[in-house]
Amino acid sequence: MVAGETSGDLLAGLLLDGLTSRWPLMTSAGIGGPQMARRGFQAWWPSEKLAVRGYVEVLRHYREIVGIRKQLKARLLAQRPDVFIGVDAPDFNLDLEAGLKAEGIRTVHFVCPSIWAWRADRVEKIRRSVDHVLCIFPFEPALLAAHGIAATYVGHPLASVIPLQPDRSAARLALGLRDEDTVVAILPGSRESEIEYLANRFFQAAALVKRAQPAIKFVVPAVPLLQGQIERLAGEAGVRADVQIVQSQSHAVLAACDVTLIASGTATLEAALFKRPMVIAYNMNWLSWQIMRRKQLQPWVGLPNILCEQFVVPELLQEAATPEALASALLQWLDAKSSAPDKIAVVEQRFTRLHAELQRDTSQLATDAIQKILEG
Incomplete structure (x- = not known):
């Protein structure tokens, strides 16, 4: 798994609850933060390494981020996990997922990239990179299906964690x-x-x-x-x-x-x-x-x-x-x-x-x- 910032770490932690409940002997590793670590996730790199937004800001960290992705890809290809789950962070994860999928590793992307808000050109990269998208908004699966991308609406994990009437x-x-x-x-x-x-x-x-x-x-x-x-x-x-x-x-x-x-x-x-x-x-x-x-x-x-x-x-x-x-x-x-x-x-x-x-x-x-x- 790869989660690239605080919000991704939170979503990934909630997803790990479900994964470990279904597969108690499952092991998970990659890039993550404290929420994931609490669920037994082994972070080879901390999620803060990817917490960069904006084109110019990314350029400042480009060499380090690309180096991490290259090392991670090599490690995953050597260990060959049953499935790779990229949690949000599409700029990092989609390229990684494309490389893994090309080598026969199943890839899932959790949180549909916001192609409905901006960067609609990203659709082709999603289709090339992932076997399945887990969508957190109800209108997204139909949008992806129109482009030949398999997807499932799973709801937003936070909607089940946050009470309907907060105290x-x-x-x-x-x-x-x-x-x-x-x-x-x-x-x-x-x-x-x-x-x-x-x-x-x-x-x-x-x-x-x-x-x-x-x-x-x-x-x-x-x-x-x-x-x-x-x-x-x-x-x-x-x-x-x-x-x-x-x-x-x-x-x-x-x-x-x-x-x-x-x-x-x-x-x-x-x-x-x-x-x-x-x-x-x-x-x-x-x-x-x-x-x-x-x-x-x-x-x-x-x-x-x-x-x-x-x-x-x-x-x-x-x-x-x-x-x-x-x-x-x-x-x-x-x-x-x-x-x-x-x-x-x-x-x-x-x-x-x-x-x-x-x-x-x-x-x-x-x-x-x-x-x-x-x-x-």
Whole structure:
């Protein structure tokens, strides 16, 4: 298996639960993180090695990443696993899967690359690289089938892990917060490049929100390896004393908050499953942004908006993601808490419907599909 970042590690860990339940003597190895390690996965390289987003950013790490893929391919061809499962990370995994499939190793890709959002040209590479795709969104299998790619909708694992009605009070108690507190969760991302481009903006926005509402509480879940960098940036923005930084615990933080300022990515879907209003933001290297924008197929970038096919929550991207604009969007949600609760109720109801749509027995469906591949 290969999972290339925090969100992939989480999804892979949940998938491993189902795999080991069906095949108790199974062994698993490759590239992964702490969630996978807890399930007995042997990480030959840590998932952080692949946690890079953006064309220019990837170029900086290109030689190392290509070297890892070459070594991993050689090791897998020597050991010949029964099946290889690439978890997301399509830029890394699809090329690896193509090489393994060509040598007769069965390949599964978990999480369909977002060809419906951007880079539709990737379809041919998927067909060449994988025997089967495990899809987490219901519309994806039909889209892939139209291109001759076998796929199964397995639901989103997080939809079964995150409760339909999150316990805000319990989460606040665990974080040392009171029920009457107004809480903003700040999630600037789980990659070093995201922290570099987003955290300072997010913390400057927090300073502006704090000035408008002095009693506000801010909580930031930090990936352990990036916690020091986050603490430093909070200090530079002058809000270190006002921000509670906790190691990991992103689900507890999302359950506890009233609204979240959040980097575009899988975390936005987690926030939607916790039924939380949010402000989605992203900023990256200018050249990477120009390349990605030209490949975009839909008007939305945030997963909750894509899945709902409307701007349920605001998106502030690239030059629009100024501290002033981010603070203003947050304050609109916070003001709605008292002045327009119906606005928040509409978001909660839409996200509840989305949760129900994504809730399936993912472990069972995924392992059923993998069993058929193994038998084939």
